[in-house]
Amino acid sequence: MATRQDYDLDHIRLTDRPLIVCDIDEVVLEFISPFAAFLRSQNHELLPRSFHLHGNIVSTLDGSVPEAAIVSAFLDAFFAAQDKWQMPAEQAVETLHRLADDADIVFLTAMSPRHRIVRRNLLDRFDLHFPMVATEGPKGPVVTALHGARPLPVAFIDDIERNLLSVREHVPDCLLLTMLANADFRALAPEPCAGIRAVAGWTEAFGLLQAHVCADVRSQTG
Incomplete structure (x- = not known):
């Protein structure tokens, strides 16, 4: 099993809360x-x-x-x-900060690490200070290394099917959402595979993510 050291994740400290892992391009930032x-x-x-x-x-x-x-x-x-060039996707900043009230947020971007500093500074400019991982490999092992065996809900959002399928393979209980900010290319996207939910934007995603995250909160307080 992949470890945090394999993906240089030691800088990420998760709390005892659910985890939401977000792709960046076409999800958090327009691409x-x-x-x-x-x-x-x-x-x-x-x-x-x-x-x-x-x-x-x-x-x-x-x-x-x-x-x-x-x-x-x-x-x-x-x-x-x-x-x-890049700007936040519609409602991305506001929604992520609302979700951060109940869950840890980590960005997982498919990008050469040599562009990491430029992207980190760009995210910080938009008040998106959540930790970020840049990788050119499959995303499933990274989410596994992040989440480990914690008995807490985990969700993953991406615009590319192979990334979602990679996470589905490695983290079977993960809530999987596919999102594209651009309406023209969203209309051309293939139908999502079983277990993957397509959402039109952050307004729709918020309800699904909050229900997934808050289900754990309710189970602990009910």
Whole structure:
């Protein structure tokens, strides 16, 4: 089983409360809209034709589709300058602070650790001071290492199915929510697999998360 040391989690101190683990891009921070704006500054456009980045980015100069390596370079450049482009998703800041009254919040972002400091500073600017883990590997083992064998509710929110399935495999009792801030790409997203609940935004997510978290509070005080 993965340990906290395997993922450099020693800086995260959980309390004796439920745990909510949140992806960042398209969940806590907008990603699609600012990335599309960044691409326009690079003479490219992101077209909402399918639920993918690769193949949907085209040159505004000649209509060509860039190779995967170029798309990866665009993403790396965007994340290096994310503090100039990204903003919180609608109701994300307010809702997370409300949830923090009853649960610990940890951000788990799929990002190269070399961009960690820029992202940390960006989150802090928006009063999102919750601890953060940056990883390029599967998320299920990280959630396992975070939560351990604690007999407390745990929830996970992400926009990518493989991350949700990874957590479902490693933490079977976890509440799994899929969320996308961008309405155009949300409409293109595949139907979620069994055990994963799609939510349109933080207003809808709040009710589900609060019920999951507060179920434990009620069981202790009932």
